[in-house]
Amino acid sequence: MKKIIWGVVGLVLGLQAGEVYATFTVEAQKSAQLAFNASGIVGNVNIDIGSVVKENEILATLESDDINASLQLAKTQFKYAKKDFERQLKVKHLVDQESLDQYANKYESAKDQVILQQALFxxxxxxxPxxxxxxxxxxxxxxxVSGALLRTVLKLQSLHARKLVLSFDQKYWKEIKVGDTFSYKLDGDSRQYEGKILKVYPSADANNRKMQAEVHAKDLPVGLFGDGLITTQMK
Known part of the structure; x- marks a missing residue:
């Protein structure tokens, strides 16, 4: 029993907490560059810089009277093609197969046209997103705007969720692990913050010999700089 106890004590003493210096920048956890995937003239813009938006909220639209008219026409043609086809199905025992196939083809073509016009609209x-x-x-x-030449017109980022992208010397690549604690300060802020490493990037930058890791945070201004210490468990 004594041997087991001393073995456990030796193992604990063999583990030493190490500290690795790291700098970081604050980034949004989600960000997107938005562009129209169609050509046309902007008809409405519903937002401005600083606008808070919900998922699937309409941000802007192109003038679309012609496309909308084509969509409504396609829906009308589909409605009548469907009625004709269903009417023929009820009396199919009185209709030759070739005629029935023509009604079916007209129905399917009208349905496809609605799908196409809806996609364009x-x-x-x-x-x-x-x-x-x-x-x-x-x-x-x-x-x-041109759908053939995509141009970013809006940029969107997550409202609260942030990530700290840490940069540390590559020689510590074996020591830094997911779950390690990162204690840090932001530039211009004397308060001490703390977070857990959630991701260690799998490659080093050949130009500066640095590796990166990620810590999540909330409500910090994107672009801020800071530094801190990663607490590791090293034998």
């Missing part, structure tokens, strides 16, 4: 609407805040905007009513 949807491309005139720019929606938020997730909840967040608009932090960059280069879009005004009357602007012309």
């Amino acid at each position: 949807d491309k005139t609407i720019l929606k938020a 997730f909840e967040g805040i608009i932090f960059w905007k280069e879009l005004e009513v009357g602007d012309t």
